[in-house]
Amino acid sequence: MSATADTSDARAGLSLALPALMLFIGVVVIPLAMTVMLSFHDWGQYKGIEPVFILKNWMEIVDDPYYLEMFWRTFRVALLATLITAVFGVPEAYILNRMQGPWKGLFLLVIIGPLLISVVARTLGWALLFGGNNGLANKLLMTSGLIDSPVRFMFTETGMIIALAHAMMPFMVLAVWTALQRLDPQVENAALSLGAGSLTVVRRIVLPQIMPGVLSGAIIVFSLSASAFATPAIIGGRRLKVAATLAYDEFLNTLNWPLGAAVAVLLLIALVLIVVGSNALIERRYQEMFR
Amino acid sequence: MSFLELDRVGKSFGPNTAVEEFSLTVTKGEFISFLGPSGCGKTTTLQMIAGFLDPSHGTIRLEGKDLVAVPPAKRGLGIVFQSYALFPHMTAAENVAFGLEMRNVARSEREERVRAALTLVGLAGYEDRHPRRMSGGQQQRVALARALVIRPSVLLLDEPLSNLDARLREDMQIELRQIQRNLGTTTILVTHDQIEAMSLSDRIVVMSKGRIEQIGTPQQVYEQPASAFVAQFLGKTNEFAAQVDRTAGQARLLAGSWSAPAPAGLSGPVTLSVRPERISFGDAGLAGRIASRIFQGNHWLFQCDTECGPAIVIRQNDGQPQPEQGAAVHLSWQASDMSLRAARAAA
Numbered sequence: 001m002s003a004t005a006d007t008s009d010a011r012a013g014l015s016l017a018l019p020a021l022m023l024f025i026g027v028v029v030i031p032l033a034m035t036v037m038l039s040f041h042d043w044g045q046y047k048g049i050e051p052v053f054i055l056k057n058w059m060e061i062v063d064d065p066y067y068l069e070m071f072w073r074t075f076r077v078a079l080l081a082t083l084i085t086a087v088f089g090v091p092e093a094y095i096l097n098r099m100q101g102p103w104k105g106l107f108l109l110v111i112i113g114p115l116l117i118s119v120v121a122r123t124l125g126w127a128l129l130f131g132g133n134n135g136l137a138n139k140l141l142m143t144s145g146l147i148d149s150p151v152r153f154m155f156t157e158t159g160m161i162i163a164l165a166h167a168m169m170p171f172m173v174l175a176v177w178t179a180l181q182r183l184d185p186q187v188e189n190a191a192l193s194l195g196a197g198s199l200t201v202v203r204r205i206v207l208p209q210i211m212p213g214v215l216s217g218a219i220i221v222f223s224l225s226a227s228a229f230a231t232p233a234i235i236g237g238r239r240l241k242v243a244a245t246l247a248y249d250e251f252l253n254t255l256n257w258p259l260g261a262a263v264a265v266l267l268l269i270a271l272v273l274i275v276v277g278s279n280a281l282i283e284r285r286y287q288e289m290f291r
Numbered sequence: 292m293s294f295l296e297l298d299r300v301g302k303s304f305g306p307n308t309a310v311e312e313f314s315l316t317v318t319k320g321e322f323i324s325f326l327g328p329s330g331c332g333k334t335t336t337l338q339m340i341a342g343f344l345d346p347s348h349g350t351i352r353l354e355g356k357d358l359v360a361v362p363p364a365k366r367g368l369g370i371v372f373q374s375y376a377l378f379p380h381m382t383a384a385e386n387v388a389f390g391l392e393m394r395n396v397a398r399s400e401r402e403e404r405v406r407a408a409l410t411l412v413g414l415a416g417y418e419d420r421h422p423r424r425m426s427g428g429q430q431q432r433v434a435l436a437r438a439l440v441i442r443p444s445v446l447l448l449d450e451p452l453s454n455l456d457a458r459l460r461e462d463m464q465i466e467l468r469q470i471q472r473n474l475g476t477t478t479i480l481v482t483h484d485q486i487e488a489m490s491l492s493d494r495i496v497v498m499s500k501g502r503i504e505q506i507g508t509p510q511q512v513y514e515q516p517a518s519a520f521v522a523q524f525l526g527k528t529n530e531f532a533a534q535v536d537r538t539a540g541q542a543r544l545l546a547g548s549w550s551a552p553a554p555a556g557l558s559g560p561v562t563l564s565v566r567p568e569r570i571s572f573g574d575a576g577l578a579g580r581i582a583s584r585i586f587q588g589n590h591w592l593f594q595c596d597t598e599c600g601p602a603i604v605i606r607q608n609d610g611q612p613q614p615e616q617g618a619a620v621h622l623s624w625q626a627s628d629m630s631l632r633a634a635r636a637a638a
């Protein structure tokens with residue numbers, strides 16, 4: 001009786017999930033599989049793409065320090081951008097959570113608002129401020145005599161890190177804020193009543209409890225930064241490439257699709273490994289506390 | 292000697308008054324309960340003593356020193372919160388040790404005191420458990436140990452037992468009382484459960500709508516309630532409209548066909564209240580009929596329709612025959628078992 005109900009339930013569930021499953025297979029799995037296959041094909045300036053199975057593209061990426069450096073840069077930039085969002089985002093979320101009434105709503109809007117604006121527009125803002133001698137901020141600083149030569153921002157890793165951190169900040173603040181909202185406000189009062197100063201309360205009571213939130217925010221920011229295209233493309237241009245801009249160039253400028261595919265697949269694999277690995281570490285670390 | 296003193300303390304949140312004119316003197320070692328329905332200002336008062344809220348009016352003194360100016364971290368009070376508010380990322384032992392760390396107690400002494408505190412609340416062996424992996428009752432005990440280990444001058448408990456099931460609650464009540472007696476810690480308990488307040492406290496502060504209705508020992512507030520609110524909040528009670536008749540030679544108190552010599556001071560319409568367990572059935576008295584009777588093991592609960600309206604009567608199940616449903620009865624009670632108030636003019 002119940003067994004038949006179960007099987008028919010399962011069948012109904014399957015048929016309900018089918019459209020989404022087809023869509024997922026059609027737009028995610030098949031293109032991904034094709035990209036992976038593409039990365040093993042051969043390519044030549046005159047012969048174009050040859051559908052054979054070789055490791056040439058992969059060997060090239062691993063052997064050539066030029067490509068390797070770009071991958072290192074990608075993860076270095078992403079890591080530093082993540083650190084910056086954590087250093088500024090955690091206090092920001094804490095203050096936001098402490099705010100009362102209308103201020104809270106207003107500042108939440110200020111923090112999330114940028115998500116409604118294209119990341120291209122936000123990055124171009126940095127270019128307008130610091131783009132060489134004509135950048136607004138550079139001009140102001142130079143005419144006021146504070147600096148002699150323009151601040152070097154465009155085509156630098158520092159610029160890329162700052163612009164990425166700026167673009168990713170809302171994700172960190174939201175992740176931390178969600179964690180903060182789950183805290184029992186009386187827990188802070190309990191620490192106070194036991195004689196802790198407010199700094200000690202933040203360091204010993206609040207921070208450890210919201211650490212999972214900070215870390216999940218960090219995973220989001222890190223993976224978005226490492227795979228970001230628009231910001232590195234605008235700030236770094238073709239002089240300072242990262243994995244995403246490299247893949248783009250191989251596809252659209254050099255027309256070496258197989259190499260571009262290998263770069264894209266390698267980036268994907270590295271990201272998946274990093275995200276899954278750190279997630280497992282976090283879960284193990286906080287298992288005791290949040291079960 | 293007054294140890295903790297609240298003098299006309301009040302608290303308003305914007306236009307709303309949560310607590311008004313709260314005055315109370317607590318002696319050292321006393322166990323006090325704040326008893327009242329939800330929203331009557333118990334927690335607010337406790338939080339003002341703890342220092343998490345600043346009073347809008349009035350003063351709070353501990354051993355003669357003004358407490359309001361002292362930040363909560365420096366008050367040295369032990370607090371057990373309704374949600375327990377344990378530190379979820381710390382083990383039971385780390386939770387209990389936190390207050391001692393803040394006081395820079397040396398490691399060896401700290402460990403000794405943590406062990407003693409956990410043993411006191413019956414949690415020896417649970418040192419390394421995290422709160423999320425403990426039952427409600429165990430978390431409750433950790434919270435109590437954490438508050439007691441700092442040897443607080445006053446222990447504040449905000450509905451500490453309300454999240455426990457009935458059986459566990461009774462056990463914890465007994466234990467709490469024993470621990471408090473042994474340590475002699477001055478304690479203030481917030482509760483909406485009159486049984487809990489009566490079984491634990493030396494004195495009860497009955498509150499309603501932000502005001503104190505009565506302060507007294509459990510017997511006093513139960514047997515001589517100062518207001519209808521107190522009478523009704525502390526267990527079941529019967530209220531009859533009665534008359535003091537001073538026209539005859541000797542003044543009489545009359546409630547239907549029940550009568551007794553009138554006490555001095557009152558005249559005209561009065562409200563007579565008497566607890567259901569103090570009423571007995573007899574040949575004379577307030578006439579009525581048994582509307583229903585319910586057997587509750589150690590006692591019978593009768594609903595009666597009387598000349599003065601509905602009444603409830605509780606009789607011990609002492610083996611004597613009890614009146615059947617529909618039987619005509621007469622209700623009577625000793626004058627010393629009732630309390631009288633002048634009836635409100637309009638009523």
Ligand SMILES: Nc1ncnc2c1ncn2[C@@H]1O[C@H](COP(=O)(O)OP(=O)(O)O)[C@@H](O)[C@H]1O
Pocket residue numbers: 304307308309327328329330331332333334335336
């Ligand atoms: N932070 C606050 N802001 C506004 N009103 C509050 C606040 N805290 C409590 N109150 C109000 O004060 C009254 C008393 O609350 P409380 O002391 O928590 O009652 P109790 O603990 O007796 O249930 C309630 O009407 C409640 O709504």
Ligand SMILES: [Mg+2]
Pocket residue numbers: 330333334335
């Ligand atoms: Mg309360």
